[in-house]
Amino acid sequence: MTDLIEHSIREPAVGEYDDVVVDDVVGVIPTELSGTLYRNGPVRWEAGGFYAQHLFDGDGMIAKFVFENGELRYRNRYVRTPKFRAEERGRGKRIRGMGTNAPGGVLANAGRPPRDRANTHAIYHAEKLLALTDDGRPWKIDPDSLATLGRAHFRGRLPLWSTFSPHPKLDPHTGEMFNFGLTIPRVPRPGAIAALRCYRIDRSGRLSTIRTVPLPRIFINHDFGLTENCFVFLLDPLHVKHPIQFGLGLIDANAATVHESDLGTLVLLVPRDGGKPRMFPADVIAKAHVNNAYEIGGEVVIDLVRYDDWTELSAMLCGFRDQERLVGGIPSRVRITPSDRVIVEDRTELLSEFPMHDWRRTTREYRYSYFVHGDGSTAGIIKLDNRTGQTWLHEFADGDFPGEPVFVPRTATAGEDDGWLLVVNYDRARHRTAVVILDARDIEAAPVGIATLPHHFMPGFHGMFTADVRLVGD
Ligand SMILES: [Fe+2]
16 A cells, blocks of 8 residues: 555545536547436535534535447536535534534534435436435435435425435336335334334335334434335444434434444335335344345345444544545345344455446346445455356556446346446546446456546445436537
């Protein structure tokens, strides 16, 4: 590992660009690659007096990459949240974040919920683009101009006090989107101090609540799996243990949240048809991200990235200003048997995060997984053959920070893995961010193309590709 150079991935991204043609290209942008990649992530951690103490307290920015006729055009916009607008007015010192209390102690924080950052996912469904985060509600974003249009309420069908998780799942076989939200009842009861609501959004964008499940703790759950028939939750013992101290402003939301391994993990399966949920305890499985899930031979399979010790991940997020390299977890397969046994099988020792797959296989058995690899020194993209366990690594330059590899099929009818991985990468040597196009079938080969943007930003957390070409004014 070499010393970090003068620039940093944590420097705030500057500039908003309007569908500029990216002409700094090495290799080619395939002419068959047609559509739009949206990305979201925090890219600014101090502005207008606000100074984030946690990675998640950065302002969300949507990046749009339009591929058409062998050309790439780029546009980006910050999400105009109240937090962003307050920072622009120089009122950042009044902002309470998720892991950042406002200066001024109790008086400045008591009774104030953390300000939404809208910085975790950009999901495109029913021709609408949403910016999502864990503890907030969705933001409507114009899919062409990326202008912030306001809060998304789904015509009033998303309950007022419900969150809307940043990891909805799209079922490619039905065109539906599924998601969950957490609510805290006004009158909590023993064993039901929180509730998890399961949502279905149909092809036209109409939201309905499938089921509401009472929970014994205020779980902080980031992701879930979706099979043909059910939602699959592995509820970590990560929960808000100190809500009163948080409410009084004595501690921030992150400090109020505790991972108590002794409590184990709660397995929860909720039928997509609204049937009776199945819930039972299991040994602890610490995780943030789920890849795919499916049912086979009576078992439910859910692939995820697990951690031996949650505190390591938490420390990395709080120490983000000094920690500029990813240290991932262990890609694992979890099998849930009909008799409520939970079997965990680690798939590779290569530490990884941001698990992905060919999205056309979501809810079904699939063969290939793709990850960001990071072990504190090496960064790259990993491909895993779920059938044989074989892995391939595309290594990036020292200090680079590649983001989640988004799979794009070569054609609509191409087989699994026959396509490209679009990787937004922070190129440290140039202090620029680039889109790196890998051939998914041969990720160890040189990139098909590298298109470098006019500025840098952290590659973001999540996003998706749509075959729709979304431009302004065409
Ligand atoms: Fe995530």
